[in-house]
Amino acid sequence: MKTLEETELCFPQLLNSSCRKPIRPQFDTMIYILLPFGSLLTAALNLLVIISISHFKQLHTPTNLLILSLAVSDFFMGLHMFLTIMLIDGCWFLGDLMCTLHGYLGYVIASASVGTMVLISVDRYVAICHPLQYSSEITQTRVQVCVCLCWICSVIFQGLILKDALKQPGRYHSCIGECILFINYIAVLVDLTFSFIVPITVIVVLYMRIFVVAVSQARAMWSHIAAVTQSGKVTAKKSEMKAARTLGVVVVLFLICLCPYYCVELTGQNNLINDSSAAFVLCLYYFNSCLNPVVYAFCYPWLRKSIKLLVTFKILQPDSSELNIL
Secondary structure, three states, X not given: OOOHHHHOEOOOOOOOOEOEOOOOOHHHHHHHHHHHHHHHHHHHHHHHHHHHHHHOHHHOOHHHHHHHHHHHHHHHHHHHHHHHHHHOOOOOOOHHHHHHHHHHHHHXXXXXXXXXXXXXXXXXXXXXXXXXXXXXXXXXXXXXXXXXXXXXXXXHHHHHHOHHHHHOOOOOOOOEOOXXXXXXXXXXXXXXXXXXXXXXXXXXXXXXXXXXXXXXXXXXXXXXXXXXXXXXXXXXXXXXHHHHHHHHHHHHHHHHHHHHHHHHHHOOOOEOOOOHHHHHHHHHHHHHXXXXXXXXXXXXXXXXXXXXXXXXXHHHOOOHHHOOOO
């Protein structure tokens, strides 16, 4: 029979080098029980958004392409969360290399999400504040290039930030079964600056400007000025204003869930297993990825219509991509 000490070890056969399983409070246990359901729900909801925008040609617009990029990052976040389920017993069983890759991919996905949010803010800023230039400045090709650059830069930037950990996986592990992604303080500050402070500042400034312009245009409409205000400025379309409000909600929810994540990173608590507060903040960040498609479903009729076509398998019919769903 196993001794009590052996049952408390991640690898009972390695008595001298195995990590001990942490004793979790009941609240933490509930979080890890809900993780499988949350990960599958997140991946499924975002997959619906990805299929909808990719399949229906009518949805191939610059703004929807940015929503598609965000849905892709949220989809991978759901899969990343599914890998985190491996931590249910407080031990990492997949080895040092997989631990490092798991952490690296998490940083890449987070960085790409922030970059996409910046692109969404720029898109809404031009659409609301400079509607005449929108069609010429924000083209499908330019958005595609920006999205690709966003993901490529995220991969390269996080690779530079985590180069020491990628070179020697498990270098800072004190025992077998531990998963700690060590980052020196300078790298943390650089990542915090370029993955949080700078992009979040840009997002906040742009949306403050959007809010001011939206309020002025609303007052103009209330004054029964149809298309052109007294100052000669052209007002944005009603659909563009609605998109700005919807994506504004997404941005606000993103900021609420993102700030605690980077606050934990700033404190240097990168242990994904043994630190309860870090685990909770990680779950909060993952939860944001599940919220985005829910917001789209409430605010975008085309998503509800496309989901109905998906679940009834009408999407498999010939020329279904040409259907009018707007």
